[in-house]
Amino acid sequence: MMDGTLFLRILTKHREVLVEHVKNTQCVLDNLKSNGFICNEDIEIIQRSATKTDQVRKILELVQSKGEEACAYFIHILHEAYDAYVDLRPWFNTIQYKPADSIKDLPVINTDPISKYSEKLRSELGRDTRFLTSYSQREETLLDELYTDTQMELFNDKGESLGYLESLDDILGEQGVFNQEAETIFITGDAGVGKSILLQKLQNLWSKRELNTTAKFFFKFRCRMFSAFKETDEISVKDLIFKHNCYPDGDPDNEVFRYILRFPETVLFTFDGYDEIQMDFDMDNVPEVVSPEEKTHPLLVLMNLLCGKLLRGSRKVLTARTGTEVQSRVIQKKVVLRGFSPDHLKRYMALHFPKQEHKEVVSVQLDANPHLCGLCSIPLFSWIIFKSFKHLQSMYDNYELPDSCITLTNVFLLLSEVFLGRITKRPGLLKRSTRSTAETFRAGLKTLVAFAKLALLGLEKSNFIYSEEDLTSCGLSEEDLQVGFLRPVSHYDACGGGATFEFLHLTLQAFLTAFSLVLDSDISPNEILKFFAKCEYNKSSRLSCFSCLGRSSCARDTDPFQTNEHFQFTNLFLCGLLSKSNAAFLEHLISPLSLKKKHVSLKSYLSTSVKTHLRGLPRYPSTDIKGSKVHVMPNFLWTLRCIFETHSEDVARLTAKGISADYIKLAYCNIYSADCSALNFVLHHHKKSLGVDLDNNNISDYGVKQLVPSFSKMTVVRFCVNQLTDSSIEVLSRELIRHKIVRVLGLYKNHITDVGAKMVAQIIEECPHLMTLKLGSNHITSVGAKFLAQAIQKSKSIFDVGMWGNSIGDEGAEAFAEALKNHPKLTNLSLSANGISSRGGRSLARALKENSSLHIFWLIQNQISDDAASDLGEALRSNSALTHLLLIDNQLTARGAKHLFEGLASNTTIKEIILKGNPVSEEEKKQFESEKRLYFH
């Protein structure tokens, strides 16, 4: 039976602990009162005590005087209002607390400042993140209605891919953490790939308690805000979160901040757009700020937070555009956003077009247009295309998605047409049958010019946030804001002052800047090229900010921004606007003469710069094929993109001619699918055959489809680590078999299954020059392995085959054993990490007896045991080709090693057999000391 005085006695016995640790009296009083245990008068008496401890003493006396139930409920309050009385947690364990039946159903409302603050943050963030902010002010779309997952690739500190994250929760999880000391999760990705929206989704989930994190406080910032402060401005970290984010109401005793300092691990920060940080002042000697009360320049507060010098233990998520460098010692883990996969794109499209008939139309048009799909893999472009399509379809009969050679400039022209259409649109009109883009632009020209001027002024001064005065000075009125180019900046992102605005997206500002360069007759043909100078490749220009984050002192001469993508985009749009295909349309807006002069100036610049670029590139002898190999520089991709936008066959031809090598290496260039159209645009002018290395990009199936016309030239097709599925292999097999010139086919780390493997087998059979095949880290089982092995068996050219990291198992190994027997060419074979056990191992060993071509045999990370070693030892006696046998991480014991040892006695060709990672003890290894070719380390 329950002791009727248990809680009374607990209070007496533990009085000291309670007086010491109960700091917040308000929450106790609020709850005692609302459940009728005390009245207002009691509260007044208690509050008359001067100190908190006296108040607690009074409360204890009071509840004890009210009896057992009041005492039980008092303790229950301390237990339930977790954050307010966090110091009492060990005490609750000591007393093995269980609530009394009489009070356990009474509610406890947590009115302590910490919980209230956390709630306030949740509700503010919830409110702020409900809508997708990039939509024009007229139409607001719920985030939940349109948010679609994107691909999140995880990288280690060496820049190697660790695969993809499954869910948003994983961003904050342990997976992929390469530096436990650091606290910043770094997310990068191209413009418009969805970094801000991803943060918005995280914030929104947290506000609804749907994010798997223990964070009680979530502070979101845009890095851009830090550049908006004056050089003399000084704030502390406390100011940063309370004044520039969310103020804690009713916290006279500063409990919230004290709690944050004590439990920094309960704080999560997001900082969006690190690349947008600007520094106009000398920060060479960045002082460390470790005191949370110390006031200093806001940028210093940010840097010290990111480095973990301030609020050590708090978690930070930092986003930046591709190419922004942050020292890896500051980064805990790194995620790269890759945009929509084909499945994501389908889902996203379905959200835009809920009606089945619309969905079907769009889906058919997209399927027929891989270049468009490639563009749509970037969510921003996808949004623009779908949004414009929906709008134009509602206005005109038979409007279709843009055609197959649409450029990014066309996409932004479409968006502008939709926006400007709002000015000229007369409500209530029936659908029109003819669409006149020129008419829409002409009618909205004055507004367009004003926005374009604003964009240019901003870009020139590196200013992306505009005041109302800025708008007025460019001739823009309140009404023009409705057009949609600008959106208001939320109070989180500005640092005080009146209403401010920014362009819907930086790419849109770049587009309008380019438009200004074209439209403004006061800007001379030479002047339009001014932003190209800011993008010329210069190793020292890719630097990040501070010493702790990787800044070098020479960065002061370069642009204050971390990336120059806004200039790159401006140049790209300039190329697009001045392309021949847009000339007829632009002649409605400016004088044909001025347009022509600007066109000539741009074309001549591009031709010269392409020539200089290609001439200066280093060339190396190629190892894959005979001839020379050229490695392009990172900004070559932008050159390619610009050439594609111009659609100038002349410049493309010139570029193709300039690639005077046999092999072009474009690996790790951050090429995404739509870039393949640009590459193809140049490559199809290349006269000779060419090796193309596109390893470690993000070209996806869409990219492969766009390269179709170029396969007739490609002798090396290296598409490793590119998210390819069997559908790419279908295209490859058709094209490579048609042209029969391929020598090297690199496809490792993609998503190829047995279906694709069967098609690769056809390539092997039909392409008589194929020498190298890399198929590692795909999803090939014994089924696919059999097709491949049979084809390899028949091939007279193939000599290097990599199958590492599939799951071909023993059956697959048996098929490869057949291929090995008497093979004329096969010199290098990797069947590592394929789940091969002794059965497969024995077949392979027996086949070695009948093989006289294989030099290097990789069988690392299988389950090969001593039985197979016995056959391998046997094979060594008769085989006279093998030089290297790699058996690392298998299950060979000393017995197996002995077989190999004995086999080696009558073998003179082997140079080494590596047995590292097998269960052979140090003691046992001694017996093999005389054999220098047997390695155990």
Ligand SMILES: Nc1ncnc2c1ncn2[C@@H]1O[C@H](COP(=O)(O)OP(=O)(O)OP(=O)(O)O)[C@@H](O)[C@H]1O
């Ligand atoms: N996951 C997503 N689901 C649906 N729409 C998205 C998603 N991600 C991005 N978008 C769309 O793309 C637009 C641009 O995305 P966002 O601003 O997040 O790009 P970003 O990577 O932050 O670009 P930048 O580096 O230029 O700031 C969004 O306004 C939204 O319309």
